[in-house]
Amino acid sequence: MNPLLNQDPKLYNILESEIDREETTLELIASENFTSELVMKLAGSVMTNKYAEGYPGKRYYGGCEFVDQAENLARDRLKKLFGAQYTNVQPHSGSQANMAAFLTFLNPADTILGLDLAHGGHLTHGSPVNFSGQIYNAASYQVNKDTGRVDFNEVLKIAKETKPKLIICGGSAYPRHIEFEKYREIADTVNAFLMADIAHPSGLIAAGCHPSPMAFCDVITSTTHKTLRGPRGGIIMMGKDFENTWGKVAPKSGRVKMVSELLDTAVMPGVQGGPLMHIIAAKAAAFGEALEPDFIDYAESIIINAKSIAEELKTLDYNLISGGTDTHVILIDLTNKNITGKTAELALGKAGITVNKNMVPFDTKSPFVTSGIRIGTPAITTRGMGVPEMKIIVKWIDEVIDNFEDDKILSRIKSEINNLCIEFPVYRH
Numbered sequence: 252m253n254p255l256l257n258q259d260p261k262l263y264n265i266l267e268s269e270i271d272r273e274e275t276t277l278e279l280i281a282s283e284n285f286t287s288e289l290v291m292k293l294a295g296s297v298m299t300n301k302y303a304e305g306y307p308g309k310r311y312y313g314g315c316e317f318v319d320q321a322e323n324l325a326r327d328r329l330k331k332l333f334g335a336q337y338t339n340v341q342p343h344s345g346s347q348a349n350m351a352a353f354l355t356f357l358n359p360a361d362t363i364l365g366l367d368l369a370h371g372g373h374l375t376h377g378s379p380v381n382f383s384g385q386i387y388n389a390a391s392y393q394v395n396k397d398t399g400r401v402d403f404n405e406v407l408k409i410a411k412e413t414k415p416k417l418i419i420c421g422g423s424a425y426p427r428h429i430e431f432e433k434y435r436e437i438a439d440t441v442n443a444f445l446m447a448d449i450a451h452p453s454g455l456i457a458a459g460c461h462p463s464p465m466a467f468c469d470v471i472t473s474t475t476h477k478t479l480r481g482p483r484g485g486i487i488m489m490g491k492d493f494e495n496t497w498g499k500v501a502p503k504s505g506r507v508k509m510v511s512e513l514l515d516t517a518v519m520p521g522v523q524g525g526p527l528m529h530i531i532a533a534k535a536a537a538f539g540e541a542l543e544p545d546f547i548d549y550a551e552s553i554i555i556n557a558k559s560i561a562e563e564l565k566t567l568d569y570n571l572i573s574g575g576t577d578t579h580v581i582l583i584d585l586t587n588k589n590i591t592g593k594t595a596e597l598a599l600g601k602a603g604i605t606v607n608k609n610m611v612p613f614d615t616k617s618p619f620v621t622s623g624i625r626i627g628t629p630a631i632t633t634r635g636m637g638v639p640e641m642k643i644i645v646k647w648i649d650e651v652i653d654n655f656e657d658d659k660i661l662s663r664i665k666s667e668i669n670n671l672c673i674e675f676p677v678y679r680h
């Protein structure tokens with residue numbers, strides 16, 4: 252019996268319920284995954300006790316010799332994983348990583364140019380409800396109405412009009428490869444910095460299943476908990492650590508700094524205090540796992556599964572943004588099915604399928620209702636499901652959409668899903 256039961260039965264019950272939910276339902280949220288038990292063990296380890304403001308070898312606290320080792324290990328593994336020259340593993344989340352990158356490359360009121368939130372972008376790429384849209388002057392580009400893909404002629408046109416200091420590529424609901432090289436051409440044309448936010452495809456990039464931003468982008472940010480399958484957190488990387496030549500000179504020394512130094516100070520003390528050393532240790536474990544050859548098989552399977560779901564959905568007359576996927580993400584426009592994203596999310600949830608409602612490009616509905624849902628394959632692929640299961644899952648999704656008001660059908664599907672899930676345990680081996 253778990254000792255937590257005696258100490259805090261309320262929390263024990265909550266935890267057991269969550270384990271139950273994760274084991275018995277289909278997790279199709281594209282930004283979620285199941286970490287290994289090793290990653291979880293480290294995330295729940297004694298390193299949570301340690302204050303370590305600063306960086307390895309340069310801390311503001313004593314007793315950091317072992318957390319230093321953990322952070323150095325995380326950085327070295329991350330460098331190897333992506334071929335990066337500079338890494339920072341301290342950001343508490345993807346949003347903090349983006350905030351630190353902005354603080355490094357921008358001054359307040361500078362112009363940024365990112366993918367429109369309703370077209371697959373992220374809150375931190377310039378949304379008015381986020382710091383990025385409040386502190387900076389945010390412009391956005393959209394996807395092409397016919398192709399559902401980023402239209403680079405359009406990006407160039409907007410970049411020339413708005414003259415951004417920083418262009419952001421990447422997003423949360425973009426099913427296709429991010430074309431870093433094309434963004435680079437535009438950034439060079441308008442003399443802007445280029446930031447890649449690879450929060451979603453980072454695991455696919457690490458495995459070589461998606462183009463890499465390293466050679467093309469001035470700075471790269473990511474989460475560690477999506478396709479990368481690590482603990483909840485953020486990272487910052489640079490392919491090359493170059494000397495800061497745009498005038499942010501250290502006031503005291505007058506010495507021109509390396510960009511890596513500016514990024515480090517932007518993370519701490521710029522936007523954060525003490526790093527989460529237990530999470531950094533867990534990141535090191537996850538990067539170690541991603542360096543293993545079988546992580547490539549995992550990433551390949553994620554994409555094979557997503558493509559299989561996309562093809563099956565299309566045969567059932569589902570309208571997919573961009574007509575399919577290159578990644579783990581599928582964005583479905585449900586307009587022709589006469590159901591909103593909100594209603595679909597709710598009905599699928601009742602049947603044991605977890606998805607999120609999502610705006611589709613040129614959506615006429617509000618973000619609380621939406622015309623679409625986003626689905627993704629990282630989590631179900633981690634539990635070992637493959638193409639045969641994808642076909643069954645699409646059949647269930649379609650049955651739910653067709654019968655969203657029929658609770659009997661929804662609960663029948665839920666028990667069928669429960670049976671499938673028992674065959675693919677996550678943690679209850």
Ligand SMILES: *Cc1c(COP(=O)(O)O)cnc(C)c1O
Binds near residue numbers: 282343373422448
């Ligand atoms: C998930 C995500 C983030 C940040 O996520 P957090 O929830 O702050 O960790 C940033 N950018 C993109 C594109 C994302 O998808």
